[in-house]
Amino acid sequence: MRSRQPVQPSRGPRSWCFQKMVFMGLTSLGHPSLVTWKPFPTLRRRAGIRARSRKDTTTLRFTIIYLDFVMARKLYSHNISLCLNLIIFDYVCDSKVLQRLSCMARRNNLYLVANMPDLQPCPLKTSPSSTCPPDGRWQFNTNVAFRSDGLLVARYHKHNLYFEASCDTPPEPEIITFDTPFAGKFGLFICFDILFHDPTVLLVQRGVRQLIFPTAWMNQLPLLDSIQFQQAFSLGANVTLLAVNIRNDRLIMTGSGIYTPFSATYHHARKGDPEEGRLLVARVPVLEPPEVEAGGGESTISVATDSGYCYQDNCDDPPPPSYPTFISSMMYDTFTFVLLNETQGDVKVCNGTFCCRLQYRWLLQDHKELYAVGAFAGIHTVNGRYALQVCAVVRCGGLDQSSCGQEVEEAESKMDFLLEGNFETKYVYPSILTSRLVLEQPESLQKAPDGRVTIKHSNTKGGLVTACLYGRMYHLDNE
Known part of the structure; x- marks a missing residue:
């Protein structure tokens, strides 16, 4: 990788x-x-x-x-x-x-x-x-x-x-x-x-x-x-x-x-x-x-992060346990979400056969905001038609799970995280947006030949609003 x-x-x-x-x-x-x-x-x-x-x-x-x-x-x-x-x-x-x-x-x-x-x-x-x-x-x-x-x-x-x-x-x-x-x-x-x-x-x-x-x-x-x-x-x-x-x-x-x-x-x-x-x-x-460009094609390497979490299939830990999921609308699309209620965790969420994995650790354990990790795979049809595969960590609009996916501009909670998706497209666009609409550069962006795309980030300067892997399935737009 x-x-x-x-x-x-x-x-x-x-x-x-x-x-x-x-x-x-x-x-x-x-x-x-x-x-x-x-x-x-x-x-x-x-x-x-x-x-x-x-x-x-x-x-x-x-x-x-x-x-x-x-x-x-x-x-x-x-x-x-x-x-x-x-x-x-x-x-x-x-x-x-x-x-x-x-x-x-x-x-x-x-x-x-x-x-x-x-x-x-x-x-x-x-x-x-x-x-x-x-x-x-x-x-x-x-x-x-x-x-x-x-x-x-x-x-x-x-x-x-x-x-x-x-x-x-x-x-x-x-x-x-x-x-x-x-x-x-x-x-x-x-x-x-x-x-x-x-x-x-x-x-x-x-x-x-x-x-x-x-x-x-x-x-x-x-x-x-x-x-x-x-x-x-x-x-x-x-x-x-x-x-x-x-x-x-x-x-x-x-x-x-x-x-x-x-x-x-x-x-x-x-x-x-x-x-x-x-x-x-x-x-x-x-x-x-x-x-x-130097480096030729993509390759796969084993990487351990400073925060103690590591990449999928390169860890001795067992697969993440199953967490309760719920459905909520985000950007007019039906996402499958899992709440992030622990001080740290390893969470997997799937929408159909498309799955996302989040390994995270809160920097402050007493944070009072609600967060979730979501997955979506399908055709977006509102104000345009295009096929997507998306993994996203979002701050919810309130303290109820129904508010997950709402528009939020400010946040106080900070986390170290690794977000990964198994994509069926090589066109994946990563972003990290923090409080008051401030961008942060991912510590690393990695793509593997098998379709895995990963962003890792730690020591977030601002409260996390969104971390996202936005995959475009161009070949499915007309289906």
């Missing part, structure tokens, strides 16, 4: 993320209005700060309330910078948004990625199977990427929509990357895409180790808070993730970060905090393509 904790290189490019408030729920998009330009003075100031300190990559979300025509193919093939050219092949480019983004990248010598709408013409067809909308145009949720000289180098259309009535799904998933001289290749995807195989897993399978992820993520505890799953994906996929969320307290949207497999720089506002943008800066290493 090989630990997924790479050695951190000493140097790497700097990356930064900036989140802004945006207008939501707009299905009728017309001519630009004055409000469109509000973010740009702030963004230009932020870009200037980054340029003076010689930083490299920018990701941002900002207010755009109209559709624009991103002429990606012509711009790519003719190396045209929108900052220097407003008339392109007899087409008057009236997009001041694209022009300003291009100029921001050029004037500050930055690579820049932004999320915005895109309007593309669609030839009407008489075929009943045509994907062309009746009005003859596609409207896409889009990422655009600009080179440091202002050249538009990439355009990605979101594939997995989430209640986006004004947007269309592109006819085929787009696998979009762009190259940089300082960190190699970056991949683009958007929001709900992160939960699905295409295009996200395809990017990783093709060796892309740096991913850029604008999102409008609605936080949902205890398993899918924004920063929680952003870090989980970075750890599970072994990639660097630049994630930038919008800020909308009414829709519970907040949380951005810069994540590597061994570090996290993030900001998660809470209700009542000032609604202003936050600049995040981090030095991130350049991750090598998988084929040149």
Whole structure:
């Protein structure tokens, strides 16, 4: 079994993320209005700060309330910078948004990625199977990427929509990357895409180790808070993730970060905090393509922990005894739970044939909060359809077992633990979330060829809210 904790290189490019408030729920998009330009003075100031300190990559979300025509193919093939050219092949480019983004990248010598709408013409067809909308145009949720000289180098259309009535799904998933001289290749995807195989897993399978992820993520505890799953994906996929969320307290949207497999720089506002943008800066290493990583494939080793517990099948202790189970809903899914009522224990819980094991020890024996370990295997069907296998330790909302699985943000109880699941997928994303929405990095993440995935953690700094192994069974999504 090989630990997924790479050695951190000493140097790497700097990356930064900036989140802004945006207008939501707009299905009728017309001519630009004055409000469109509000973010740009702030963004230009932020870009200037980054340029003076010689930083490299920018990701941002900002207010755009109209559709624009991103002429990606012509711009790519003719190396045209929108900052220097407003008339392109007899087409008057009236997009001041694209022009300003291009100029921001050029004037500050930055690579820049932004999320915005895109309007593309669609030839009407008489075929009943045509994907062309009746009005003859596609409207896409889009990422655009600009080179440091202002050249538009990439355009990605979101594939997995989430209640986006004004947007269309592109006819085929787009696998979009762009190259940089300082960190190699970056991949683009958007929001709900992160939960699905295409295009996200395809990017990783093709060796892309740096991913850029604008999102409008609605936080949902205890398993899918924004920063929680952003870090989980970075750890599970072994990639660097630049994630930038919008800020909308009414829709519970907040949380951005810069994540590597061994570090996290993030900001998660809470209700009542000032609604202003936050600049995040981090030095991130350049991750090598998988084929040149040291270590080769995964292996199995026997590991004993400092807390006195050890890995399954490598211990002299007998299998854990059976504990009473109960059913409770978590994230709209029916989990099987076991309460953690002892000062320490070795607990196994199964949902059907899928089983999770928790070895734990409370740091304080007089803790007054209720916790449970749960397992779920099945198809999630609320606000999306996707297949899961999940092991999770959660703080319950109250002192009754029926409250296990409810949303909780604060906790006082701390434990050393080892959480393990026997998964039928290699796509497992681990997370540890503590009180007041603070992330902690697992001491170790290990994957074995037989499907066992384990996270170990001790000396928790904050009260434990959730520890989770979130497995995605992509191959079962359509069953």
